[in-house]
Amino acid sequence: MSRAGNSRLWHPYADMQAVxxxxxxxxxxxxxxxxxxxxGRRYLDLSASLWxxxxxxxxxxxxxxxxxxxxxxxxYSTFSDISNVPAEELAARVSELAxxxxxxxxxxxxxxxxxxxxxxxxxxxxxxxxxxxxxxxIARTGAYHGMHMGGTGLVGIPAMxxxxxxxxxxxxxxxxxxxxxxxxxxxxxxxxRIAAIFVEPIIGVGGVLAxxxxxxxxxxxxxxxxxxxxxxxxxVTGFGRVGEWFASTRFEIEPDLIVCAKGLTSGYLPxxxxxxxxxxxxxxxxxxxxxWRHGYTYSGHATACAVALANLxxxxxxNLLAASRQLEVALAERLxxxxxxxxxxxxxxxxxxxxxxSLTPDALEKTPTLPAQFSATLxxxxxxxxxxxxxxxxxxxxxxxxxxxxxxMQNSIELTLDTLTRRGL
Ligand SMILES: Cc1ncc(COP(=O)(O)O)c(C=O)c1O
Numbered sequence: 258m259s260r261a262g263n264s265r266l267w268h269p270y271a272d273m274q275a276v277x278x279x280x281x282x283x284x285x286x287x288x289x290x291x292x293x294x295x296x297g298r299r300y301l302d303l304s305a306s307l308w309x310x311x312x313x314x315x316x317x318x319x320x321x322x323x324x325x326x327x328x329x330x331x332x333y334s335t336f337s338d339i340s341n342v343p344a345e346e347l348a349a350r351v352s353e354l355a356x357x358x359x360x361x362x363x364x365x366x367x368x369x370x371x372x373x374x375x376x377x378x379x380x381x382x383x384x385x386x387x388x389x390x391x392x393x394x395i396a397r398t399g400a401y402h403g404m405h406m407g408g409t410g411l412v413g414i415p416a417m418x419x420x421x422x423x424x425x426x427x428x429x430x431x432x433x434x435x436x437x438x439x440x441x442x443x444x445x446x447x448x449x450r451i452a453a454i455f456v457e458p459i460i461g462v463g464g465v466l467a468x469x470x471x472x473x474x475x476x477x478x479x480x481x482x483x484x485x486x487x488x489x490x491x492x493v494t495g496f497g498r499v500g501e502w503f504a505s506t507r508f509e510i511e512p513d514l515i516v517c518a519k520g521l522t523s524g525y526l527p528x529x530x531x532x533x534x535x536x537x538x539x540x541x542x543x544x545x546x547x548x549w550r551h552g553y554t555y556s557g558h559a560t561a562c563a564v565a566l567a568n569l570x571x572x573x574x575x576n577l578l579a580a581s582r583q584l585e586v587a588l589a590e591r592l593x594x595x596x597x598x599x600x601x602x603x604x605x606x607x608x609x610x611x612x613x614x615s616l617t618p619d620a621l622e623k624t625p626t627l628p629a630q631f632s633a634t635l636x637x638x639x640x641x642x643x644x645x646x647x648x649x650x651x652x653x654x655x656x657x658x659x660x661x662x663x664x665x666m667q668n669s670i671e672l673t674l675d676t677l678t679r680r681g682l
Contacts, residue, residue: 275629282636287314290655290662292641301665303635303642304651307491307612308461309519313573313655319525322567327559335364336555344557347565351521354502356511357534361542364557365532368492368518369403371529377408377551378537379453382486385540391452395442395485397433399463402455402490402516405575411455414463414646433460448483453513458504461493461567465605465613473508485515486537492529496520497572497656499609500582510678511652513537523568528561577656584610584658591667592652598674598681600627603629605649608654613649614670621648634676636658640669 268276286293290313293299293436296341305311312319326343335344348362352619365371375396383391396402409417410424413433418424429446443451460466472676480487487510494504495517501507503515508635513536518529532551533541540546555561572578588604592614596604600620606612621627628644634649635642642651 261536269664280572281586289313290658291319293673294371298639300636300639300641301669302655303640303669304653305655305668306524307519307520307633308651308653309500309522309524311497311520311577311656312523312568312575313657314569316523316525317552318571318599319523319564319567320531320562323526323560326430326563332555332557332559332561334554336552341557341559341561341562343559343566347562350566351530351532351568355515356503356517357513357532358511358537361538362530362532364528364553364562366553366555366558367403367527367529368490368516369405369408370553371492371518371531372403372408373405374531374551375516376411377453378514378531378533379488381546381549381551382537382540383452385545388449389629390450391485392427392444393426393450395439395454396428397432397456398430399433399460399461399466400430400455400457400464400490402457403492415479416646432467432661433463434472436479437606439476439479443479443483443485447618448485449486449504451483453486453488454480455488455490456480457490457492458494458508459499459502459608459611461611461653462588462645464615464645465611465648465651465653467605467608468665472504473510477510477512480513482575488512488514488515492516492518493611493653494609496569497578498611498653500578500585502578504609513573521563521568523525523571524557525568527555528558528565572656575657581610582653582655584656587663588612588652592670595670595674598678600674600677606652610654612652613645614652616644616648616650620649620682627677627682630677630682631673635669635673638669638672638676640666640673 264313270359283295284292285295291299294301352360365374396411398413402408402411410428413430429442431442489505489512497505505512513534515532522528592604592606592612595601595614602617603615628648
Protein backbone atom coordinates (compact mmCIF):
# COMPACT_ATOMS: atom_id res chain seq x y z
CA MET A 258 0.00 0.00 0.00
CA SER A 259 2.81 2.37 0.68
CA ARG A 260 5.63 3.45 -1.59
CA ALA A 261 7.22 5.76 0.96
CA GLY A 262 10.15 7.66 -0.47
CA ASN A 263 10.20 5.89 -3.84
CA SER A 264 7.48 7.65 -5.76
CA ARG A 265 8.28 10.14 -8.51
CA LEU A 266 4.72 11.43 -8.52
CA TRP A 267 4.40 15.03 -7.29
CA HIS A 268 0.93 15.16 -5.76
CA PRO A 269 -1.37 18.16 -6.02
CA TYR A 270 -2.40 19.77 -2.72
CA ALA A 271 0.20 17.82 -0.81
CA ASP A 272 2.97 18.33 1.69
CA MET A 273 5.40 16.14 -0.25
CA GLN A 274 7.69 15.75 2.75
CA ALA A 275 4.82 14.19 4.69
CA VAL A 276 3.78 12.02 1.73
CA UNK A 277 7.39 10.89 1.33
CA UNK A 278 7.37 9.73 4.93
CA UNK A 279 3.91 8.18 5.17
CA UNK A 280 3.68 6.74 1.67
CA UNK A 281 0.73 6.72 -0.67
CA UNK A 282 -2.60 5.03 -0.84
CA UNK A 283 -2.55 3.43 -4.28
CA UNK A 284 -6.02 2.74 -5.68
CA UNK A 285 -6.43 0.09 -8.31
CA UNK A 286 -10.17 -0.43 -8.81
CA UNK A 287 -13.49 1.34 -8.62
CA UNK A 288 -16.77 -0.46 -8.05
CA UNK A 289 -19.87 1.71 -7.85
CA UNK A 290 -19.74 3.59 -4.54
CA UNK A 291 -16.45 1.96 -3.54
CA UNK A 292 -12.78 2.07 -4.46
CA UNK A 293 -10.23 -0.65 -3.80
CA UNK A 294 -6.53 -0.26 -3.02
CA UNK A 295 -3.67 -2.43 -4.21
CA UNK A 296 -3.92 -4.68 -1.15
CA GLY A 297 -7.56 -5.39 -1.97
CA ARG A 298 -9.03 -3.20 0.79
CA ARG A 299 -12.35 -1.57 -0.07
CA TYR A 300 -13.29 1.97 0.90
CA LEU A 301 -16.64 3.70 0.66
CA ASP A 302 -16.13 6.86 -1.38
CA LEU A 303 -17.73 9.58 0.75
CA SER A 304 -16.81 12.41 -1.59
CA ALA A 305 -17.23 11.00 -5.13
CA SER A 306 -13.50 11.68 -5.39
CA LEU A 307 -13.39 15.46 -5.82
CA TRP A 308 -17.22 15.84 -5.98
CA UNK A 309 -17.38 14.60 -9.54
CA UNK A 310 -18.17 10.89 -9.72
CA UNK A 311 -21.95 11.24 -9.88
CA UNK A 312 -22.71 7.87 -11.52
CA UNK A 313 -20.25 5.85 -9.44
CA UNK A 314 -17.02 4.11 -10.35
CA UNK A 315 -16.25 1.38 -12.86
CA UNK A 316 -19.07 1.90 -15.37
CA UNK A 317 -18.24 -0.31 -18.35
CA UNK A 318 -20.79 1.64 -20.40
CA UNK A 319 -18.63 4.75 -20.23
CA UNK A 320 -15.50 2.82 -21.14
CA UNK A 321 -17.40 1.40 -24.12
CA UNK A 322 -18.53 4.88 -25.21
CA UNK A 323 -14.89 6.00 -25.13
CA UNK A 324 -13.68 2.94 -27.04
CA UNK A 325 -16.42 3.26 -29.67
CA UNK A 326 -15.55 6.89 -30.26
CA UNK A 327 -11.80 6.32 -30.26
CA UNK A 328 -11.90 3.75 -33.01
CA UNK A 329 -14.16 6.06 -35.03
CA UNK A 330 -12.34 9.37 -34.49
CA UNK A 331 -10.45 9.82 -31.22
CA UNK A 332 -10.62 13.56 -31.69
CA TYR A 333 -9.60 16.44 -33.89
CA SER A 334 -9.19 20.13 -33.23
CA THR A 335 -12.44 22.12 -33.22
CA PHE A 336 -10.67 25.41 -33.92
CA SER A 337 -12.21 27.58 -36.61
CA ASP A 338 -14.94 25.72 -38.56
CA ILE A 339 -13.95 22.10 -37.82
CA SER A 340 -16.37 20.07 -35.74
CA ASN A 341 -17.21 16.55 -34.66
CA VAL A 342 -20.45 14.74 -33.94
CA PRO A 343 -20.14 14.19 -30.15
CA ALA A 344 -19.12 17.83 -29.54
CA GLU A 345 -22.10 19.05 -31.59
CA GLU A 346 -24.50 16.68 -29.83
CA LEU A 347 -23.21 17.49 -26.38
CA ALA A 348 -23.35 21.25 -26.97
CA ALA A 349 -26.97 20.92 -28.14
CA ARG A 350 -27.89 18.76 -25.15
CA VAL A 351 -26.21 20.99 -22.55
CA SER A 352 -27.74 24.06 -24.17
CA GLU A 353 -31.16 22.42 -23.84
CA LEU A 354 -30.59 21.68 -20.14
CA ALA A 355 -29.20 25.12 -19.25
CA UNK A 356 -31.53 27.73 -17.77
CA UNK A 357 -30.62 30.39 -20.32
CA UNK A 358 -32.09 31.61 -23.54
CA UNK A 359 -30.36 30.30 -26.70
CA UNK A 360 -27.37 29.04 -24.74
CA UNK A 361 -24.16 28.15 -26.56
CA UNK A 362 -21.37 26.02 -25.16
CA UNK A 363 -17.59 26.57 -25.20
CA UNK A 364 -15.73 23.39 -24.24
CA UNK A 365 -12.54 23.28 -22.15
CA UNK A 366 -10.47 20.62 -20.41
CA UNK A 367 -11.74 21.19 -16.86
CA UNK A 368 -13.05 23.60 -14.27
CA UNK A 369 -10.00 25.86 -13.99
CA UNK A 370 -9.89 26.21 -17.78
CA UNK A 371 -13.57 27.08 -17.74
CA UNK A 372 -13.14 29.78 -15.11
CA UNK A 373 -10.25 31.26 -17.09
CA UNK A 374 -12.35 31.13 -20.25
CA UNK A 375 -15.24 32.87 -18.49
CA UNK A 376 -12.89 35.58 -17.17
CA UNK A 377 -11.52 36.21 -20.63
CA UNK A 378 -15.01 36.15 -22.17
CA UNK A 379 -16.09 38.78 -19.66
CA UNK A 380 -13.07 40.98 -20.42
CA UNK A 381 -13.47 40.60 -24.18
CA UNK A 382 -17.20 41.27 -23.95
CA UNK A 383 -16.76 44.62 -22.20
CA UNK A 384 -13.96 45.64 -24.58
CA UNK A 385 -16.23 44.81 -27.52
CA UNK A 386 -19.08 46.80 -26.02
CA UNK A 387 -16.86 49.85 -25.58
CA UNK A 388 -16.80 49.75 -21.78
CA UNK A 389 -13.16 48.84 -21.10
CA UNK A 390 -13.28 50.48 -17.66
CA UNK A 391 -15.38 47.55 -16.46
CA UNK A 392 -12.41 45.62 -15.12
CA UNK A 393 -13.40 44.69 -11.56
CA UNK A 394 -14.62 41.18 -10.77
CA ILE A 395 -16.55 40.70 -7.54
CA ALA A 396 -16.00 37.37 -5.80
CA ARG A 397 -16.90 36.05 -2.35
CA THR A 398 -14.95 35.11 0.73
CA GLY A 399 -14.67 31.33 0.91
CA ALA A 400 -15.07 31.00 -2.86
CA TYR A 401 -13.07 28.47 -4.87
CA HIS A 402 -12.70 29.06 -8.59
CA GLY A 403 -9.91 26.74 -9.65
CA MET A 404 -6.19 27.06 -9.73
CA HIS A 405 -5.20 28.95 -12.86
CA MET A 406 -3.80 32.43 -12.40
CA GLY A 407 -7.03 34.37 -12.92
CA GLY A 408 -9.05 31.80 -10.99
CA THR A 409 -6.66 31.87 -8.04
CA GLY A 410 -7.15 35.64 -8.06
CA LEU A 411 -10.89 35.03 -7.62
CA VAL A 412 -10.43 32.47 -4.83
CA GLY A 413 -11.63 33.83 -1.51
CA ILE A 414 -9.68 31.39 0.66
CA PRO A 415 -6.54 33.20 1.86
CA ALA A 416 -4.49 30.02 2.37
CA MET A 417 -4.77 29.24 -1.35
CA UNK A 418 -3.54 32.66 -2.40
CA UNK A 419 -0.75 32.76 0.17
CA UNK A 420 2.74 32.75 -1.31
CA UNK A 421 1.56 33.67 -4.80
CA UNK A 422 1.89 37.24 -5.93
CA UNK A 423 0.67 39.14 -8.98
CA UNK A 424 -2.38 36.99 -9.49
CA UNK A 425 -3.39 39.39 -12.14
CA UNK A 426 -7.09 39.99 -11.81
CA UNK A 427 -8.73 43.13 -10.54
CA UNK A 428 -10.83 41.38 -7.91
CA UNK A 429 -12.87 42.74 -5.01
CA UNK A 430 -13.76 40.11 -2.41
CA UNK A 431 -16.97 40.54 -0.42
CA UNK A 432 -18.43 38.71 2.57
CA UNK A 433 -19.92 35.50 1.12
CA UNK A 434 -23.44 35.82 2.53
CA UNK A 435 -24.07 39.56 2.36
CA UNK A 436 -25.88 41.39 -0.42
CA UNK A 437 -25.07 44.65 1.39
CA UNK A 438 -21.37 43.88 1.00
CA UNK A 439 -21.84 43.70 -2.78
CA UNK A 440 -23.87 46.93 -2.82
CA UNK A 441 -21.20 48.69 -0.74
CA UNK A 442 -18.37 47.53 -3.02
CA UNK A 443 -20.30 48.73 -6.06
CA UNK A 444 -21.12 52.08 -4.40
CA UNK A 445 -17.45 52.55 -3.59
CA UNK A 446 -16.06 51.57 -6.99
CA UNK A 447 -18.91 52.85 -9.14
CA UNK A 448 -21.24 50.57 -11.10
CA UNK A 449 -19.50 51.37 -14.38
CA ARG A 450 -16.33 49.64 -13.09
CA ILE A 451 -17.90 46.25 -12.36
CA ALA A 452 -17.38 43.61 -15.03
CA ALA A 453 -18.96 40.58 -13.37
CA ILE A 454 -19.97 38.94 -10.12
CA PHE A 455 -18.73 35.35 -9.69
CA VAL A 456 -20.71 33.03 -7.41
CA GLU A 457 -20.73 29.37 -6.52
CA PRO A 458 -24.43 28.63 -5.85
CA ILE A 459 -23.36 26.51 -2.90
CA ILE A 460 -19.79 27.17 -1.80
CA GLY A 461 -18.07 23.77 -1.97
CA VAL A 462 -14.35 23.68 -1.19
CA GLY A 463 -14.86 26.65 1.17
CA GLY A 464 -16.80 24.39 3.53
CA VAL A 465 -20.21 23.53 1.93
CA LEU A 466 -22.09 26.76 2.53
CA ALA A 467 -25.60 27.10 1.14
CA UNK A 468 -26.66 30.65 0.26
CA UNK A 469 -28.98 32.53 2.60
CA UNK A 470 -32.59 32.54 1.36
CA UNK A 471 -32.95 35.01 -1.50
CA UNK A 472 -29.21 35.64 -1.79
CA UNK A 473 -28.71 34.40 -5.37
CA UNK A 474 -31.87 36.12 -6.63
CA UNK A 475 -30.53 39.24 -4.92
CA UNK A 476 -27.17 38.96 -6.69
CA UNK A 477 -29.00 38.57 -9.98
CA UNK A 478 -31.07 41.68 -9.27
CA UNK A 479 -27.89 43.68 -8.50
CA UNK A 480 -26.34 42.47 -11.74
CA UNK A 481 -29.39 43.43 -13.79
CA UNK A 482 -29.54 46.86 -12.14
CA UNK A 483 -25.84 47.68 -12.51
CA UNK A 484 -25.17 45.92 -15.81
CA UNK A 485 -22.56 43.56 -14.30
CA UNK A 486 -22.50 40.05 -15.73
CA UNK A 487 -23.58 37.16 -13.51
CA UNK A 488 -21.15 34.23 -13.70
CA UNK A 489 -22.30 31.13 -11.83
CA UNK A 490 -19.61 28.55 -11.08
CA UNK A 491 -21.42 25.20 -11.21
CA UNK A 492 -18.28 23.07 -11.39
CA VAL A 493 -19.45 21.25 -8.24
CA THR A 494 -23.21 21.76 -8.44
CA GLY A 495 -23.82 21.08 -12.15
CA PHE A 496 -25.39 17.90 -13.57
CA GLY A 497 -27.38 16.66 -10.62
CA ARG A 498 -25.53 17.28 -7.37
CA VAL A 499 -28.40 19.50 -6.15
CA GLY A 500 -31.27 17.55 -7.67
CA GLU A 501 -31.55 19.63 -10.85
CA TRP A 502 -29.29 19.76 -13.88
CA PHE A 503 -28.04 23.07 -12.57
CA ALA A 504 -28.29 24.75 -9.17
CA SER A 505 -29.22 27.90 -11.09
CA THR A 506 -32.51 26.17 -11.98
CA ARG A 507 -33.11 25.20 -8.40
CA PHE A 508 -32.45 28.75 -7.17
CA GLU A 509 -34.44 30.18 -10.09
CA ILE A 510 -31.75 32.40 -11.56
CA GLU A 511 -30.70 32.90 -15.15
CA PRO A 512 -26.95 33.48 -15.27
CA ASP A 513 -25.12 35.19 -18.11
CA LEU A 514 -22.46 32.48 -17.94
CA ILE A 515 -22.40 29.07 -16.26
CA VAL A 516 -19.03 27.45 -15.64
CA CYS A 517 -19.05 23.67 -15.34
CA ALA A 518 -16.90 20.50 -15.50
CA LYS A 519 -16.71 17.49 -13.12
CA GLY A 520 -20.21 15.93 -13.23
CA LEU A 521 -20.44 16.49 -16.99
CA THR A 522 -18.43 13.29 -17.46
CA SER A 523 -18.57 12.08 -13.83
CA GLY A 524 -14.80 12.45 -14.13
CA TYR A 525 -14.36 9.53 -16.55
CA LEU A 526 -12.52 11.90 -18.87
CA PRO A 527 -11.49 15.51 -18.22
CA UNK A 528 -13.96 17.96 -19.74
CA UNK A 529 -15.26 21.40 -18.84
CA UNK A 530 -17.54 23.95 -20.41
CA UNK A 531 -18.67 27.55 -20.29
CA UNK A 532 -22.34 27.94 -21.14
CA UNK A 533 -23.12 31.40 -22.45
CA UNK A 534 -26.51 33.02 -22.68
CA UNK A 535 -27.49 35.23 -25.57
CA UNK A 536 -26.31 38.46 -23.98
CA UNK A 537 -22.65 37.44 -23.76
CA UNK A 538 -22.49 35.38 -26.94
CA UNK A 539 -24.09 38.07 -29.14
CA UNK A 540 -20.98 40.20 -29.84
CA UNK A 541 -18.96 37.02 -30.48
CA UNK A 542 -21.59 35.74 -32.92
CA UNK A 543 -22.64 38.96 -34.70
CA UNK A 544 -19.21 39.99 -35.99
CA UNK A 545 -18.45 42.65 -33.35
CA UNK A 546 -15.53 40.70 -31.88
CA UNK A 547 -14.44 38.94 -35.05
CA UNK A 548 -12.31 35.86 -34.43
CA TRP A 549 -11.83 35.37 -30.70
CA ARG A 550 -8.30 34.14 -30.18
CA HIS A 551 -9.03 31.75 -27.33
CA GLY A 552 -9.31 27.97 -27.24
CA TYR A 553 -7.67 24.80 -26.00
CA THR A 554 -6.10 21.92 -27.86
CA TYR A 555 -8.74 19.64 -26.37
CA SER A 556 -11.76 21.99 -26.66
CA GLY A 557 -14.56 19.79 -27.96
CA HIS A 558 -12.51 16.59 -27.58
CA ALA A 559 -14.61 13.99 -29.38
CA THR A 560 -14.00 11.10 -26.97
CA ALA A 561 -14.52 13.23 -23.85
CA CYS A 562 -17.78 14.53 -25.35
CA ALA A 563 -18.94 11.00 -26.25
CA VAL A 564 -18.33 9.93 -22.65
CA ALA A 565 -20.21 12.99 -21.38
CA LEU A 566 -23.21 12.06 -23.55
CA ALA A 567 -23.18 8.51 -22.18
CA ASN A 568 -22.86 9.90 -18.65
CA LEU A 569 -25.89 12.17 -19.16
CA UNK A 570 -27.77 9.11 -20.47
CA UNK A 571 -27.05 7.28 -17.21
CA UNK A 572 -28.09 10.26 -15.08
CA UNK A 573 -31.37 10.38 -17.03
CA UNK A 574 -32.09 6.66 -17.26
CA UNK A 575 -31.37 5.94 -13.61
CA ASN A 576 -33.25 9.03 -12.34
CA LEU A 577 -30.18 10.19 -10.48
CA LEU A 578 -31.45 13.76 -10.14
CA ALA A 579 -34.39 12.46 -8.12
CA ALA A 580 -31.97 10.22 -6.21
CA SER A 581 -29.94 13.31 -5.41
CA ARG A 582 -33.01 14.95 -3.84
CA GLN A 583 -33.52 11.85 -1.68
CA LEU A 584 -29.88 11.77 -0.68
CA GLU A 585 -30.08 15.40 0.34
CA VAL A 586 -32.71 14.50 2.94
CA ALA A 587 -31.02 11.25 4.00
CA LEU A 588 -27.62 12.89 4.46
CA ALA A 589 -29.12 15.61 6.65
CA GLU A 590 -30.92 12.98 8.77
CA ARG A 591 -27.92 10.69 9.11
CA LEU A 592 -25.30 13.38 9.73
CA UNK A 593 -27.10 15.86 11.99
CA UNK A 594 -26.69 13.72 15.17
CA UNK A 595 -22.90 14.16 14.83
CA UNK A 596 -23.37 17.83 15.74
CA UNK A 597 -23.62 16.64 19.38
CA UNK A 598 -20.17 15.04 19.34
CA UNK A 599 -17.48 16.85 21.37
CA UNK A 600 -15.15 17.12 18.37
CA UNK A 601 -17.84 18.56 16.08
CA UNK A 602 -19.00 22.15 15.99
CA UNK A 603 -21.45 22.04 13.11
CA UNK A 604 -23.05 19.81 10.50
CA UNK A 605 -23.95 21.49 7.22
CA UNK A 606 -26.46 19.55 5.14
CA UNK A 607 -29.87 19.82 3.55
CA UNK A 608 -29.25 21.52 0.21
CA UNK A 609 -28.15 19.05 -2.43
CA UNK A 610 -26.27 15.79 -2.03
CA UNK A 611 -23.44 17.67 -0.36
CA UNK A 612 -22.68 18.11 3.31
CA UNK A 613 -19.86 18.73 5.74
CA UNK A 614 -19.00 18.08 9.36
CA SER A 615 -16.94 20.83 10.97
CA LEU A 616 -14.39 19.92 13.60
CA THR A 617 -14.38 22.38 16.50
CA PRO A 618 -12.01 25.36 16.37
CA ASP A 619 -10.71 24.40 19.85
CA ALA A 620 -9.82 20.87 18.77
CA LEU A 621 -8.20 22.17 15.58
CA GLU A 622 -6.16 24.67 17.53
CA LYS A 623 -5.07 22.07 20.07
CA THR A 624 -4.18 19.53 17.37
CA PRO A 625 -3.43 21.15 13.99
CA THR A 626 -2.98 17.69 12.48
CA LEU A 627 -6.53 16.70 13.45
CA PRO A 628 -7.94 16.87 9.88
CA ALA A 629 -5.15 14.59 8.62
CA GLN A 630 -5.68 12.26 11.58
CA PHE A 631 -9.41 12.21 10.89
CA SER A 632 -8.86 11.19 7.26
CA ALA A 633 -6.30 8.53 8.20
CA THR A 634 -8.52 7.07 10.92
CA LEU A 635 -11.54 7.11 8.62
CA UNK A 636 -9.54 5.01 6.17
CA UNK A 637 -8.89 2.48 8.93
CA UNK A 638 -12.67 2.31 9.32
CA UNK A 639 -13.24 1.72 5.62
CA UNK A 640 -14.11 5.09 4.12
CA UNK A 641 -12.38 7.73 2.09
CA UNK A 642 -12.80 11.48 2.00
CA UNK A 643 -10.84 14.64 2.63
CA UNK A 644 -11.11 17.60 4.95
CA UNK A 645 -11.75 21.04 3.53
CA UNK A 646 -9.84 24.23 4.31
CA UNK A 647 -11.65 25.08 7.55
CA UNK A 648 -11.36 21.55 8.95
CA UNK A 649 -14.70 20.38 7.53
CA UNK A 650 -15.13 16.76 6.50
CA UNK A 651 -16.48 16.59 2.94
CA UNK A 652 -19.50 14.38 2.24
CA UNK A 653 -20.59 14.46 -1.41
CA UNK A 654 -21.37 10.90 -2.46
CA UNK A 655 -21.97 9.37 -5.84
CA UNK A 656 -25.72 9.74 -6.48
CA UNK A 657 -26.19 5.94 -6.55
CA UNK A 658 -25.94 5.41 -2.78
CA UNK A 659 -28.47 3.13 -1.08
CA UNK A 660 -29.18 2.62 2.62
CA UNK A 661 -26.22 0.21 2.75
CA UNK A 662 -23.84 3.06 1.95
CA UNK A 663 -25.64 5.49 4.26
CA UNK A 664 -25.24 2.96 7.10
CA UNK A 665 -21.58 2.42 6.19
CA MET A 666 -20.98 6.19 6.17
CA GLN A 667 -22.61 6.66 9.55
CA ASN A 668 -20.70 3.77 11.14
CA SER A 669 -17.33 4.76 9.76
CA ILE A 670 -17.68 8.40 10.89
CA GLU A 671 -18.93 7.34 14.31
CA LEU A 672 -16.04 4.90 14.76
CA THR A 673 -13.57 7.54 13.60
CA LEU A 674 -14.81 10.21 16.01
CA ASP A 675 -14.82 7.68 18.87
CA THR A 676 -11.30 6.48 18.04
CA LEU A 677 -9.99 10.04 17.97
CA THR A 678 -11.71 10.81 21.27
CA ARG A 679 -10.17 7.70 22.88
CA ARG A 680 -6.76 8.94 21.69
CA GLY A 681 -7.35 12.08 23.76
CA LEU A 682 -7.97 14.47 20.86
C1 LIG B 1 -16.34 25.62 -7.71
C2 LIG B 1 -15.13 25.15 -8.45
N1 LIG B 1 -14.69 25.86 -9.50
C3 LIG B 1 -13.62 25.47 -10.22
C4 LIG B 1 -12.92 24.34 -9.89
C5 LIG B 1 -11.71 23.93 -10.67
O1 LIG B 1 -11.96 22.78 -11.40
P1 LIG B 1 -10.74 21.84 -11.90
O2 LIG B 1 -10.14 21.28 -10.67
O3 LIG B 1 -11.44 20.84 -12.78
O4 LIG B 1 -9.81 22.68 -12.66
C6 LIG B 1 -13.35 23.56 -8.80
C7 LIG B 1 -12.63 22.34 -8.41
O5 LIG B 1 -12.88 21.76 -7.38
C8 LIG B 1 -14.46 23.99 -8.05
O6 LIG B 1 -14.87 23.31 -6.96
